[in-house]
Amino acid sequence: MGTIVVTGASRGIGLELVKTYLAKGDKVIATYRSPEPPSTLTLLQGTNQLTLHPLEVTDSQSIEAFAASLEDTHIDVLVNNAGIIGPDHQSYSDMDVQGWKQTFEINTIAPLIITNALLSHLKKSRSPKVLTISSQMGALSRESIGMFAYRSSKAAVNKVMQVLALELKAEGIIVCPVHPGWVKTDMGGDEADITVQESAEGIVKLSQSLTMNDSGKFFTWEGHEHAW
Numbered sequence: 001m002g003t004i005v006v007t008g009a010s011r012g013i014g015l016e017l018v019k020t021y022l023a024k025g026d027k028v029i030a031t032y033r034s035p036e037p038p039s040t041l042t043l044l045q046g047t048n049q050l051t052l053h054p055l056e057v058t059d060s061q062s063i064e065a066f067a068a069s070l071e072d073t074h075i076d077v078l079v080n081n082a083g084i085i086g087p088d089h090q091s092y093s094d095m096d097v098q099g100w101k102q103t104f105e106i107n108t109i110a111p112l113i114i115t116n117a118l119l120s121h122l123k124k125s126r127s128p129k130v131l132t133i134s135s136q137m138g139a140l141s142r143e144s145i146g147m148f149a150y151r152s153s154k155a156a157v158n159k160v161m162q163v164l165a166l167e168l169k170a171e172g173i174i175v176c177p178v179h180p181g182w183v184k185t186d187m188g189g190d191e192a193d194i195t196v197q198e199s200a201e202g203i204v205k206l207s208q209s210l211t212m213n214d215s216g217k218f219f220t221w222e223g224h225e226h227a228w
């Protein structure tokens, strides 16, 4: 039984990760950004397994308040899941630049800032892990067009996590970006390949099997190594 933090847990993959970890008997600290906890999460409360905290991942005060609220809690797994697809206009000839910057703030910068803010809690774990939900849409090895803001934010967070993995190796902290599959959520849409249950089951299984040798690698939800 471990203690897991999942960001962006109000819906989609984050919510299903919360349900899956709870079903496995873990303690889960789930974060949401709305002023009040969403009913999707409050419905899951009832035992002392689940704690809910507000967290706007781009707001430094919100991050500080969240970290402070954890007091001396240890974190075994941090899942940086919160993310956005980016602005409606993100082609090379029609770019919403402000929206691109916001996409970077949420998808690329926040996972690093949050991981650092929670570092002292991760260090209290015997086997700390940081999984950042990235996307194969950011893989440099895949040739595909469009979605400049989203793709670049995920390519960048992959590099951020690869560097962080090297820097946190001495601390014994495993760091991996993960492609969750193309998942039926508000973001992925109804035509996506897999359900949230399939994705979350795979990610939870992966988080349980990762060793220090895996740190700094890019994985798929199925536990396979993904080409950068």
Ligand SMILES: NC(=O)c1ccc[n+]([C@@H]2O[C@H](COP(=O)([O-])OP(=O)(O)OC[C@H]3O[C@@H](n4cnc5c(N)ncnc54)[C@H](OP(=O)(O)O)[C@@H]3O)[C@@H](O)[C@H]2O)c1
Pocket: 007, 008, 009, 010, 011, 012, 013, 014, 032, 033, 034, 055, 056, 057, 058, 081, 082, 083, 084, 085, 106, 133, 134, 135, 136, 179, 180, 181, 182, 183, 184, 185, 186, 187, 188, 189, 192
């Ligand atoms: N679905 C896919 O096919 C797919 C594929 C590859 C990668 N991913 C990645 O998987 C992760 C989850 O995606 P999803 O499909 O579950 O998306 P989703 O259904 O749109 O859910 C996104 C979650 O992130 C939260 N969030 C967004 N911006 C935030 C912010 N600034 N601060 C705090 N929370 C914020 C949302 O909170 P609110 O409810 O308050 O908006 C929501 O809980 C994302 O990183 C995404 O890029 C998804």
